Amino acid sequence: MIGKIQGNTIAESMSTKLLIVIIIVAFLMNLIPLTGWAQRVRPDILLLVILYWGINSPQKVNFFVIFALGILSDVANGSIIGQTSLLYLVFVFIAVATHRRVRLFKPIGQMLYVFPALFLVKLGTLTVLFLVGVKFPGWSYFYPVASTVLFWPLLNSIINLAVSSFNRS
Amino acid sequence: MQAKTAFFKQRSSIKSKLLFYIAFCISLMYTDARFKYLETIRTGVTIAIHPLRTVALIPAKLFNDISEVFTTTTELRRENARLKQIGTDSDRLLLEQKSLLVENENLRNLLDLIPKVQPSQTVAEIIYYTRDPFSREVIIDRGSQNGVVLGAPAIDAYGVVGQVVRLHRWTSEISLVTHRDHPVPVQVARNGLRTIVFGVGYDSSLEVRFMPIDADIKEGDTLATSGIGGVYPANLPVGQVTKVDRDESFPFARISVKPVAKIGKHRQVLLLSRSSTFPPHPEQPNADERIRD
Numbered sequence: 001m002i003g004k005i006q007g008n009t010i011a012e013s014m015s016t017k018l019l020i021v022i023i024i025v026a027f028l029m030n031l032i033p034l035t036g037w038a039q040r041v042r043p044d045i046l047l048l049v050i051l052y053w054g055i056n057s058p059q060k061v062n063f064f065v066i067f068a069l070g071i072l073s074d075v076a077n078g079s080i081i082g083q084t085s086l087l088y089l090v091f092v093f094i095a096v097a098t099h100r101r102v103r104l105f106k107p108i109g110q111m112l113y114v115f116p117a118l119f120l121v122k123l124g125t126l127t128v129l130f131l132v133g134v135k136f137p138g139w140s141y142f143y144p145v146a147s148t149v150l151f152w153p154l155l156n157s158i159i160n161l162a163v164s165s166f167n168r169s
Numbered sequence: 170m171q172a173k174t175a176f177f178k179q180r181s182s183i184k185s186k187l188l189f190y191i192a193f194c195i196s197l198m199y200t201d202a203r204f205k206y207l208e209t210i211r212t213g214v215t216i217a218i219h220p221l222r223t224v225a226l227i228p229a230k231l232f233n234d235i236s237e238v239f240t241t242t243t244e245l246r247r248e249n250a251r252l253k254q255i256g257t258d259s260d261r262l263l264l265e266q267k268s269l270l271v272e273n274e275n276l277r278n279l280l281d282l283i284p285k286v287q288p289s290q291t292v293a294e295i296i297y298y299t300r301d302p303f304s305r306e307v308i309i310d311r312g313s314q315n316g317v318v319l320g321a322p323a324i325d326a327y328g329v330v331g332q333v334v335r336l337h338r339w340t341s342e343i344s345l346v347t348h349r350d351h352p353v354p355v356q357v358a359r360n361g362l363r364t365i366v367f368g369v370g371y372d373s374s375l376e377v378r379f380m381p382i383d384a385d386i387k388e389g390d391t392l393a394t395s396g397i398g399g400v401y402p403a404n405l406p407v408g409q410v411t412k413v414d415r416d417e418s419f420p421f422a423r424i425s426v427k428p429v430a431k432i433g434k435h436r437q438v439l440l441l442s443r444s445s446t447f448p449p450h451p452e453q454p455n456a457d458e459r460i461r462d
Contacts, residue, residue, distance in 0.1 A: 028221060029225075031221060031222055032226075032228055032229065033225070033296060033297045033298065034298075035298055040300075063186050067190055071214065075211050075215055076215075076218055077301045078299040078306045078308065079301035080201045081197050081200075081207050081210070081211065082194040082197030082198035083194075083198055086194040089187060089190050089191065090187070090191065093184075093187045096183060132195075132198050132199045132202040132203065137303045137370065138302060138370065141303075
């Protein structure tokens, strides 16, 4: 029942200011340069923050902001513009559509929802990339799926902590 | 109950919004992949996120500084000895090169050829490896403000690293030679055979395409830039042939090449200015199109 309590009390009182700060921090963390295998398996922190947003305050989800964040990520990564936006938007839509059910689980159980959703959305994005004429980049395209999902419980509790301490002060 | 109705209301509008954004994203992707209309947006956004990038670099800088503090004296001594060795070696080579340059100049004068220009150089630091698995690109900390030009070749101490494909104000993007389908015009150093080497999309390998089965190319051959096309100056090492597969059921030999530049292992690259002094080739696609295709 912990999940339910979190969903109804803490998260819905998440202030916009705090959300902006969290998003900026997440974007910065995504920008931190890494090399080698660390770069290839790095989790997408921004995606997890957007997931948290979608699950915990679905009424406040702003598609334009998510779209813009995707564009910024694409430009920062030098990748084809629009692919990350597409990924984030479809993913947050799934999060909003299923948030009532997902919120009933603890973060570990939520991973069972997040993993297939993220995998399918990535697959969809890859299909669109194929259609616009990009060649298959190799299986490393899917590595971040696992690492991102594994990061979810930790990130979830960090944001919960931030939200509750922000509300207390 | 009120919350519930609000929820459903939002949900129906959220769907149409989603469809609109999906359509928009896909058209953006199509435009960006096929045409180049989005480069101005890219440049603008790059400038906008430049401060964030600078902030994001702080942890890496701190890490480097801290690890430098903990470098032991023995390591420093060893490195010092190694650098001295390299120094003496390159002094000798430089002397040789100087005499060769003079000789070359004289010979060119005798034969009445156009003198080759010495390209100007800029050292740039790699600040990012992009996380996109589709691209083998790095972002460097020099841009149009620092005199970098589009198409400028980048080298390291060992050979060709890549070429500037996107130019921003304070940064630019280098497509590595290992980037999928990145072409570099080369010559086999042993016999002068001209060909083109392509990236395949991962760091350890390049390939030579469309060489007939009986082409005179063998394992261990060094490939150096030919200077044709005017993008890369001539005689920069690019790679070494590691495998030649002459399967007669295919029209072309499959030739694998190992890049000699330490791709993925360096922090600094040297940018050369484009050495093109030739008149433009008739009906040749411009450099950017060539990079893209």
